[in-house]
Amino acid sequence: MPCPFSGLVRDSNLRAVQQVRLQCTEGSVEWIYPSRALRVVLEPVHRARHTTVCIKPFRGFQGASLFIEHAGELDLLMADDERSEQVHCYRPDGRHKSALFIQANPQGDISRRTVGFHYEFLRKRSSVARLRRPPQTACQPCNNTELLLAICNSDFVIRGSILNVSHDAVRQMSVVEVQGGRVYRQRSGVFEREEGPHTTSWRGYIHTLLACHVRPGDGLFLFTGSEHFGEAWLGCAPRFRDFLVLYHRAMRDGQNPCDFPLD
Template identity: 25%
Template sequence: MDINLVKCCQLFCMMLVLLLQVNLSTQLQCEQCDCIISGNNEDRGVHMTTLTCTEGGITWYNPNGALSLELRPERPGNYRTCYKVDSGDVKILISREGELNVNSKSPDQRSKFLMNDHNLQTISITEGKSHEICVEAMNSVVLYLEPEYKENIGYQKILFQYDSAKIPEHEEPSIEDCRPCSEDEILKAYCSSDFVVVGSMNDVQHKDEIEKTHIIVDVSQIIRQTGSHFNRLRRDSPYLQGTIVAPRKCGIAKGDGTFLMTGRVRLGDLTMGCAPYIDEWETIVTKAELEGRLQCTRD
């Protein structure tokens, strides 16, 4: 065989091995808007991805380097994007593109992270579980996730969940969040919500530090749910129990009676949607069925 041909084959094989090693060292896989990053402790590169869904998440195994994440919903507009992070024992800096806010961090603190030469504005520095943090942007926002570099950190995982909602142009968000639902909105919520349950309020806890209200509910009937958020605390209990979250500004108080409770799963929490009294719901749904306005099967 020709010597030059043998050398070319050897060179090609070496290049192929190197390419395979690069591909295996770091992988970014996205299915719709949920992504998985897997790598090793020595990889300090910058991963880049763009997500167009209004909600999703990143699971980052053996986090190192940095992630440039553009959240760009398909419909243009002014969006409020909120996120939560669970970084375990890893400290993670989250920034966004924009003018650098020099008062938000000290040089010593910033030098611990990787991308200290970018024109970024710090949003949060988290170790462990964060509360919900929100930013507003027109059309899209670019976030940078930078775990602090540590040698020999062992197995670690970062969970990042986000939710983007379009800000109403003519209606104050506080009004939108707290006003009672119309009959049509109740019917739509029944057919399309992530959870639809029948239950009562066990307790109401106001969390002023995170501007949320936690509603502990006793559930007697699950009509529909995504995931398993309602659980039986005792074997002999006739109820399942779960926690539904609402804005603190709505001033929700504990009420007696039985409700049809609807809502969606947002950033891992159950968020309250429409919640009419059960007798009010029976009147609304019976009327809608007679008029052919119910867009799904009544369970």
């Protein structure tokens, strides 16, 4: 849910710090024409159910510094000159509301300035771990137990093929373009339906770390993973025929953690 705010202050009697309150568990803040300071209070209706907040600055974040507010004290999260899209996660103090403070830096021309960030409240520690895990962990193939759990717990599960893989050296990530015949689950709309004259397919993009050296491959895969900040991130991705062998064996031995449709 985007939340745009203008930083222009036309009345000198207005407070130097503008304040907004957001009650969504995830969304984004876009501050147009940043001037002075903006305090953003994150106060979702069911805050008690969520243990961690993760923040991802917009690409090209420039002209301001971002702080986390803890009990009236400000801790620097990202300085103006960092130019980073790194995800920062923290646990809010249960006695105080979670608040972010954006301090605009003096600019000669703010006519085209925009700063902002995405945010998510997370409940599962595993979700936080996926966002922050190092490359050597993120790139390891899933074992059988992890794969069987992935089809139960992942934000998305899709059966499909790889159309293309592109690499972004600046963001240190790879993007896998996927075309699927079946979407078993997705938390949001990262995979979109494509209607054809004789068939329906799904298409979307899955992100992974550049260090994982993902390459195109033939055949059908079962893609699973997590969704964060409007992007799908790769988890387990076995070939579909290999998954079927594993699933039937686990079903025979009574070791399936959940039922999965095989049609």
